[in-house]
Structures are given as C-alpha cells and as structure tokens.
Amino acid sequence: MDEAALIKAAQRGDIDSYNTLVLHYQSQAYNVAYRIMGNADSAADATQEAFISAYKALGRFRGGSFKAWLLRIVTNACYDELRRYKRRPQASLDVLYLEDPAPGTAFTGQVENPESHAQRMDLQSALQECFQGLPDDQRMVAVLCDVEGFSYDEIAQITGVALGTVKSRLSRSRARLRDCLQGFEELLPQAYRLSQ
Amino acid sequence: VSTSLNEQDFIQLNAYLDGELSTGEREVFEARLAGDVSLRQELDALRVTVSLVRMAERAPLPRNFTLDPAVYGRPARRSGLSGFWPALSTAGAALSTLLVVAGLLFLRGGGAAMAPAEVSEALREEAAEFEAPTAQTFEEPEAEMAEEPAAAEPTEEEAPMAMEAAPAEEPSAEAQMTMQAAPEPGYDEEGAPPPGGLGGGLPSEEPAAEEAAESAPDMVEGEAAPGPTPTLTPFAAPTTAPTVGVGEAGDRAAVAEAPPQPGLAQEQAAAAGVEPPARPKYGAAPLPVILLVVGGLGLAASLFGLFISLRRRR
Numbered sequence: 385m386d387e388a389a390l391i392k393a394a395q396r397g398d399i400d401s402y403n404t405l406v407l408h409y410q411s412q413a414y415n416v417a418y419r420i421m422g423n424a425d426s427a428a429d430a431t432q433e434a435f436i437s438a439y440k441a442l443g444r445f446r447g448g449s450f451k452a453w454l455l456r457i458v459t460n461a462c463y464d465e466l467r468r469y470k471r472r473p474q475a476s477l478d479v480l481y482l483e484d485p486a487p488g489t490a491f492t493g494q495v496e497n498p499e500s501h502a503q504r505m506d507l508q509s510a511l512q513e514c515f516q517g518l519p520d521d522q523r524m525v526a527v528l529c530d531v532e533g534f535s536y537d538e539i540a541q542i543t544g545v546a547l548g549t550v551k552s553r554l555s556r557s558r559a560r561l562r563d564c565l566q567g568f569e570e571l572l573p574q575a576y577r578l579s580q
Numbered sequence: 581v582s583t584s585l586n587e588q589d590f591i592q593l594n595a596y597l598d599g600e601l602s603t604g605e606r607e608v609f610e611a612r613l614a615g616d617v618s619l620r621q622e623l624d625a626l627r628v629t630v631s632l633v634r635m636a637e638r639a640p641l642p643r644n645f646t647l648d649p650a651v652y653g654r655p656a657r658r659s660g661l662s663g664f665w666p667a668l669s670t671a672g673a674a675l676s677t678l679l680v681v682a683g684l685l686f687l688r689g690g691g692a693a694m695a696p697a698e699v700s701e702a703l704r705e706e707a708a709e710f711e712a713p714t715a716q717t718f719e720e721p722e723a724e725m726a727e728e729p730a731a732a733e734p735t736e737e738e739a740p741m742a743m744e745a746a747p748a749e750e751p752s753a754e755a756q757m758t759m760q761a762a763p764e765p766g767y768d769e770e771g772a773p774p775p776g777g778l779g780g781g782l783p784s785e786e787p788a789a790e791e792a793a794e795s796a797p798d799m800v801e802g803e804a805a806p807g808p809t810p811t812l813t814p815f816a817a818p819t820t821a822p823t824v825g826v827g828e829a830g831d832r833a834a835v836a837e838a839p840p841q842p843g844l845a846q847e848q849a850a851a852a853g854v855e856p857p858a859r860p861k862y863g864a865a866p867l868p869v870i871l872l873v874v875g876g877l878g879l880a881a882s883l884f885g886l887f888i889s890l891r892r893r894r
Contacts, residue, residue, distance in 0.1 A: 399653035403646040410645045411638065418639040428642050435645045439652060504637075511636045529598070530633040536600050551600075555590045562629040572632065 391450060395442050402442070406435055409451060412532060413458045419527040420462040422516045426469065427462075434461040452541045459524055459542060466520060506571040514564035522557035529554055585622060593623055597630060669889060673882035679875025686868040 385408060393401035413434060417427035434457045445453055496504075515523055524543055528534045536554075540547045565572065585593075595601050596609050613619050647653075 397653075399647060399649045403649075406646045407644070411641055414641055414645070415638050419636070424639065424642055427639070428645075432645050435647065436652075439647060507632075507635060508637060511633065515636075526633065530630060531636050536595075536598070551591045551595060552587070555587065555594045558594060558626060558629055558633075559590065561633055562625060565629065565632055 387450060391442070391445065394439070395445070402439055405450070409454055410435070412451070413454065416455060416458055416527055416532060417462050419512075419515055419531055420459065420520075420523060421465060422512065426465055430461040430465045431458065433465075434458040437461065449538065449541065452538055455528075456542045456544065462524075463520065503571070503573065506568070507573075510565060510568035510571055514561050514568075517564055518557050518560055522553050522560065525550055525553040526557040526561065530558075585618065589619065590622070593619070593626055597623065597626055669882050669885035673879055673886065676875045676878030676882055679871050680879060681875075683868040683871030683875055686871060 385404065387405070387408075390401040390405050394405060410431065414427055414431045417430045417434070418424065421427040421430055434454070438454055438457045441457070515526065518526060521543075525539055528539045528542060529536075534542065536547055536550050539550045539554075543550070545553075592601070592605075592609055596606065596613075601609060613623065
C-alpha cells in the first residue's frame with residue numbers, strides 16, 4: 385500500500401483511496417477506542433466519528449505519521465464520547481462490557497477446551513475492569529503503549545503531551561494496574577500471579 | 581542493598597523495560613540494578629504486570645468503518661486544468677468589467693466631446709434665429725426636386741465634394757456684403773471656432789437672417805452648396821443648414837468640416853417644427869451600447885462560472 389499516494393488522492397476527494405486507508409487502520413483505531421471506551425457500541429460510534437472527522441480534516445494533514453495523526457483523532461473522539469456519557473449516563477460501562485461477547489473468540493476458529501476458555505475470559509474481564517479503573521489520561525497512555533505497542537514518542541505525538549508526561553503517566557498507570565490485577569490473582573494463570 | 585524507590589526510579593524502571601533509555605542511561609541503570617535488590621524485585625513485578633496487560637486480546641471489528649461514497653464521495657479532480665477554470669473565470673470577469681466601464685466612459689466622454697455646452701447653446705440660439713429659413717431648406721429642395729431633380733439633387737457622394745468646393749467659388753454679392761459688414765470674429769482659417777464660441781461669430785441682426793433666407797435657395801439651385809436636403813446624412817444635413825443659411829460663404833468649408841452634431845440636429849429640427857430624419861439603426865451611438873451589453877453578458881457569465889467552481893470545490 386502506497387500510503388502517501390493514497391493520502392494525496394484522498395485529499396483530492398477520492399473516497400476510494402480514503403476507504404483503503406480506513407480498511408488498513410480501522411482495526412487498530414477500533415481497538416484503541418474499545419479499550420478506552422470499555423464497550424463495543426461506544427467504541428464503534430467513536431471510531432466511525434473519528435474516520436468521518438479525519439476525512440473532513442484530511443486537507444490539513446501536512447505529512448508525518450498518518451497513523452499517529454489518525455489515532456489522535458480517534459482518542460479525541462473517545463474523549464468526546466466519554467464526556468457525553470458522563471453527562472448523561474445510560475448504563476454502566478462495566479455492565480456493558482460484561483454483556484459483550486468475549487473478544488477474540490469470534491474469529492479464532494480454534495477448538496478451545498472449556499477450562500482454558502473460561503480462564504482466558506476471566507483474564508480479559510479482569511484486564512478490562514482494571515483498565516476502566518484508570519483515570520482517562522493514564523488509560524490512554526497504557527492502551528497505546530501496552531496494547532497497541534506505540535513508542536513513547538509516538539504516544540506523545542498522539543496524545544499531544546510532553547514526553548516526560550507520557551513517562552510519568554505510564555509509570556502511574558502500570559502501578560495501578562498491578563494493584564488492580566492483584567485483586568484477581570486467583571483468576572490469573574500461575575505464571576502470572578504477582579505475589580508468588 | 582535495598583533502597584526505597586521514588587517516582588523517578590519507577591519511571592526509569594518502566595523506560596528500561598520498554599527499551600526507551602539511551603545507551604548511557606541504560607548502562608548506569610543496569611549498574612545500579614545489579615547492586616539493588618528492591619529495584620530488581622520491582623523490575624520483576626513490573627515485567628509480570630506488563631506481560632499480563634499485553635495479553636489483552638484485540639477486539640474483533642463489529643463492522644467496516646469505510647465511508648459511503650454516495651454520502652461523502654465527490655469527483656476527484658480530473659486534471660491540472662481544474663484549477664485553471666476559476667482563474668479564467670476571474671480574468672473574464674475583470675475583462676468584462678473593463679468593457680462595461682469602457683462603454684460607460686465612451687458614452688459619457690463621447691457625448692461631452694460631441695456637444696460641449698457652449699457650442700450647443702450657441703447653435704441652439706442660431707437655430708432659433710433661422711427657424712424659418714431652415715424650414716424652407718427642408719421643404720424647398722423637395723419641391724424643386726420634383727420639378728428638376730437632375731439639377732438640384734446632390735447625391736450623398738456629391739455632397740461632400742460640393743461642400744469642399746464651396747470656399748473656392750466666389751461668394752455671391754450679398755454674401756460678400758455680409759462678410760464685409762460683419763467681418764469679425766468668425767471662424768479662423770483652420771475652421772476652428774473663436775474663443776467666444778460660435779455665437780460670437782454669427783450675426784444676430786435681422787438683415788443677415790433675411791440675406792441668409794435669400795441666399796439659401798440660390799445655393800441650392802445653382803451653386804455647389806451642400807444644401808441641407810434630407811438626402812444627406814441625417815447628422816450632417818441639419819448642422820450645415822443654418823450655417824449655410826447665414827450666407828457666409830467663407831465659413832461654409834469650416835462648418836462643413838466640423839464634426840456632426842447629432843443632438844443639435846434634433847434640436848434644430850424641433851425648433852424648425854420639422855420632423856427630424858430618422859436615425860439609422862446602426863450608427864455611431866450603438867458602439868458603447870454594444871460594449872455595455874457584451875461586457876454585462878460576459879461579466880454575468882464569468883461570475884456564474886466562478887460561483888459554480890467555488891461551489892464544486894466546497
């Protein structure tokens with residue numbers, strides 16, 4: 385995929401080129417939104433809103449990392465969605481999450497024994513709950529670093545904060561996650577129990 | 581050695597784990613790590629936490645997030661010429677505006693040049709003075725033409741020649757007398773009007789008018805005087821009528837060379853109580869009108885094109 389050519393074509397109004405970019409980045413964008421928002425529906429709304437906003441703002445993209453630029457729009461859309469949710473709460477994010485089907489099961493296509501499936505589901509539930517227990521700014525940095533694998537510089541670019549702020553937020557978020565996960569120790573695999 | 585860790589130590593631990601320390605920082609930190617048990621324990625606990633967090637599975641996409649071309653699609657620019665059309669439209673608008681302005685200036689400036697206030701006023705007075713002869717000059721030639729058309733009727737081709745020939749011929753005795761009686765201040769040799777205007781050079785006494793009334797038929801009959809017949813160009817004929825009627829033969833050429841006075845022709849005809857000859861459909865006057873119409877149409881078309889271009893861009 386010639387990303388630069390697609391971006392230029394999309395900037396000229398070629399919607400097919402833009403949709404090629406969407407297909408390439410939509411999984412990453414949705415997963416960031418999913419971890420930040422905590423449920424599939426809100427994440428889908430935020431992701432769609434972000435892609436529409438990105439298309440409208442494409443003329444202002446002046447080069448650099450398109451992925452970082454796009455994910456910044458995604459995180460901003462998530463913040464907007466969270467603010468909207470906090471103003472008019474309709475249901476608990478945790479409840480919504482627990483009602484969601486466990487991620488990763490739909491497309492694995494592998495036969496999984498019930499015990500293993502249950503352990504994996506417990507771990508995912510624990511992780512999601514711990515993520516949701518973090519403040520928004522710390523959760524954002526933790527998702528981008530540990531789930532999506534961005535470097536500190538990229539995170540600083542996406543979130544629009546200084547590199548030192550990224551480091552301190554990441555340190556605090558991991559400390560909180562560790563404390564949170566210790567509460568689910570009996571659910572974790574033996575190798576991952578924190579107080580061995 | 582075990583030391584209590586502060587926030588900076590935890591930040592360094594995370595950076596070390598993520599490979600975000602520079603080579604120098606890493607060497608220093610590893611040296612410290614080798615001698616600090618609590619730092620090593622914290623590093624191990626952090627490593628387990630990060631491993632757990634990285635076990636978070638990717639959520640399957642509920643759907644595609646591609647944009648609907650019917651809603652968000654717009655035709656991509658076909659060529660580099662697309663940016664050329666607005667520029668062309670703008671240039672067309674500017675050119676059309678110039679045409680309109682030129683037409684307006686032509687109308688205003690041309691009118692002033694053709695009928696300056698002083699000349700117009702003087703000639704109006706003159707026309708009033710020679711109302712009767714002028715009427716005659718419109719009527720008599722027709723009657724004469726009916727009797728002897730070959731002798732009296734100067735054609736359009738003949739008329740200018742006759743007018744040019746007039747000064748060379750000897751003026752009639754009456755005309756010479758008039759010239760002697762009122763020698764000043766008439767037209768100069770080049771035919772330019774005196775500073776005081778035409779009125780200053782034209783006698784206003786009744787006898788002169790009578791002489792003119794008498795001399796006019798003479799000239800029409802026998803001489804080469806142009807004769808203010810309706811067969812001449814509508815602008816030239818009425819203009820020359822009173823001038824010739826004065827009987828100043830020396831002035832004929834000068835007046836004949838003077839530019840036509842379209843406004844004056846109507847005024848004179850109106851003063852004489854004669855229906856002025858019909859204006860030609862495509863004379864000198866339509867030029868500014870054509871400029872205005874073409875410029876206006878061009879301006880409208882250019883502005884419309886510009887509007888469409890901007891709307892498409894939006």
